Amino acid sequence: MRRFLKMYKVEQKLFLMSPDVIIFNLLMPLASFILISLIAGSKSAAQTGLTYLQSSYVALSTVGICCSAFMSIPISLVEYRSQGVLKRMYCSPCSPTWLLACDTIASGVMAAISTLILTVTAVVFFGYRMKGNIGLYILVWLLTMLSMFSIGLLIASLCRTTKSMNVVTSLVYFPMLLLSGATIPAEIFPKGLRMLAEVMPLGVGIKMLKTVSAGSSAGVLPEMAVLVAIAVVCSIISVKTFKWE
Amino acid sequence: MKGNCISVKNVSKSFGDRKVVDNLSFTVGRGEVFGLLGHNGAGKSTTIDMILGLKAPDEGEATILGMDASRNRKKVFEKVGVQLQHTQYQSGITVEDACEEYGALYKEPADYGELLKQFGLAGLRKSTVSKLSGGERQKLSVVLALIGKPEVVFLDELTTGLDVVARREVWRTLKNLKERGLTIFLTTHYMEEAQALCDRLCIIKSGEKITEGTIEEVISNSGQSNLEEAYLHYMGFDETEF
Numbered sequence: 001m002r003r004f005l006k007m008y009k010v011e012q013k014l015f016l017m018s019p020d021v022i023i024f025n026l027l028m029p030l031a032s033f034i035l036i037s038l039i040a041g042s043k044s045a046a047q048t049g050l051t052y053l054q055s056s057y058v059a060l061s062t063v064g065i066c067c068s069a070f071m072s073i074p075i076s077l078v079e080y081r082s083q084g085v086l087k088r089m090y091c092s093p094c095s096p097t098w099l100l101a102c103d104t105i106a107s108g109v110m111a112a113i114s115t116l117i118l119t120v121t122a123v124v125f126f127g128y129r130m131k132g133n134i135g136l137y138i139l140v141w142l143l144t145m146l147s148m149f150s151i152g153l154l155i156a157s158l159c160r161t162t163k164s165m166n167v168v169t170s171l172v173y174f175p176m177l178l179l180s181g182a183t184i185p186a187e188i189f190p191k192g193l194r195m196l197a198e199v200m201p202l203g204v205g206i207k208m209l210k211t212v213s214a215g216s217s218a219g220v221l222p223e224m225a226v227l228v229a230i231a232v233v234c235s236i237i238s239v240k241t242f243k244w245e
Numbered sequence: 246m247k248g249n250c251i252s253v254k255n256v257s258k259s260f261g262d263r264k265v266v267d268n269l270s271f272t273v274g275r276g277e278v279f280g281l282l283g284h285n286g287a288g289k290s291t292t293i294d295m296i297l298g299l300k301a302p303d304e305g306e307a308t309i310l311g312m313d314a315s316r317n318r319k320k321v322f323e324k325v326g327v328q329l330q331h332t333q334y335q336s337g338i339t340v341e342d343a344c345e346e347y348g349a350l351y352k353e354p355a356d357y358g359e360l361l362k363q364f365g366l367a368g369l370r371k372s373t374v375s376k377l378s379g380g381e382r383q384k385l386s387v388v389l390a391l392i393g394k395p396e397v398v399f400l401d402e403l404t405t406g407l408d409v410v411a412r413r414e415v416w417r418t419l420k421n422l423k424e425r426g427l428t429i430f431l432t433t434h435y436m437e438e439a440q441a442l443c444d445r446l447c448i449i450k451s452g453e454k455i456t457e458g459t460i461e462e463v464i465s466n467s468g469q470s471n472l473e474e475a476y477l478h479y480m481g482f483d484e485t486e487f
Contacts, residue, residue, distance in 0.1 A: 006349035010342045017337055076335075083333035091297055091327040092393065093319045094350035245299075 011102040015110055025114050029063035032183050037126050045187040049214050056185055057122045058209045063182050064114025068107035069148035070173035076103050077156035078165040086244045131215040140212050144205030147227040150234035157238040176202045201230055250275045250428045256305035258291055265291045267452040278429040280443035288452040289432040326395035328386040330402050334374040341370040351393035360388045380411025400431040416441055436473040448479050455479045
């Protein structure tokens with residue numbers, strides 16, 4: 001355990017020092033939140049019963065998950081494979097699985113830090129208070145993360161080269177970030193686009209988080225089941241198809 | 246304790262139609278420095294991969310410390326250190342952090358501060374690995390190969406791309422390790438390096454063994470005057486053809 005923590009500490013440090021992670025994971029959701037709140041914070045977001053401030057807090061609390069799942073995890077793993085880091089780790093009494101676990105945990109911690117910064121800003125500077133149950137919110141947030149991370153790990157397993165990984169992550173990351181309602185409020189989308197947002201995996205999580213944050217739990221169970229199913233299926237395929245080299 | 250440390254018996258490996266290693270056999274004794282020589286693409290790295298259990302041979306068997314590395318990975322790599330060709334490190338990682346992380350892989354790692362000092366890298370602890378010179382980076386990869394206090398180390402083209410001074414520095418440290426009884430398996434393209442370090446050599450061409458023996462034997466069997474000429478002779482290179 002002590003050895004694992006040592007390794008984790010190094011990997012976490014690498015994430016904390018990576019400029020992409022800081023910009024996309026920590027600064028971007030914060031900047032979007034401040035902008036949306038200043039422009040339209042007190043306006044009511046259609047149909048949700050939430051104001052734009054409340055609704056965008058929820059949506060942006062998933063941006064860290066999105067960045068970690070669709071950028072940090074696949075990029076670091078595919079790079080480690082193509083640079084021979086995984087092969088080198090294989091030639092040691094320890095398993096390269098440790099490195100994968102360290103990176104996944106480190107990515108999760110980055111997503112949590114991102115949401116924490118956002119929460120402190122929302123609560124302290126914008127007077128945000130959540131109507132719903134905070135414990136349930138955290139649970140759904142964690143489930144959303146688990147499910148998105150499993151998709152990220154699947155990408156890392158299926159993409160053999162850095163090039164194909166870049167293409168796939170861009171194809172997944174940007175639509176997920178922009179069209180699932182994570183950054184641009186889904187409430188201002190036209191009807192067709194909104195329907196698309198609701199079927200995207202991250203969109204499912206966001207919709208559920210919004211419901212919970214508004215103090216309701218209507219329809220949350222089947223959506224939770226969808227996320228669990230995604231997590232199970234993607235994890236199994238990614239473990240089965242993973243290659244060290 | 247004497248005896249065989251590495252044993253390769255009738256090993257063959259093909260990738261598609263191309264036979265990369267062809268019925269290759271040799272043994273390496275404990276405390277020996279053994280050099281595997283051959284042209285680019287002769288099958289040196291593939292042979293190492295098979296000994297280390299990274300690739301399974303199509304035929305034959307390779308054992309290290311009496312074990313099949315692919316089946317006893319943990320046990321083998323507690324005692325075997327490696328430096329692989331083309332290994333890079335995580336971007337942004339510092340020398341110190343790389344040592345921490347690789348040290349954490351072993352139950353009882355060596356004191357890396359001591360190793361860094363020995364290899365003249367003590368002043369570079371805080372530098373990122375990507376900013377090191379080629380020589381420094383290769384020396385770091387030797388440090389990381391030694392961090393688990395191994396009995397055997399594999400060094401795959403350790404000094405390729407190094408300047409003369411850096412190469413001599415690496416030699417000096419390898420000679421020290423040899424004196425301490427470490428078994429070293431190395432591949433190289435430099436004949437003066439093989440001559441300076443190796444007790445025994447095996448020369449392969451297109452995956453097949455051409456000759457094996459001590460440096461003196463390899464030279465005298467070729468009828469040439471030095472190792473470079475002997476190597477060229479074994480490779481079938483004839484200067485008069487030009």
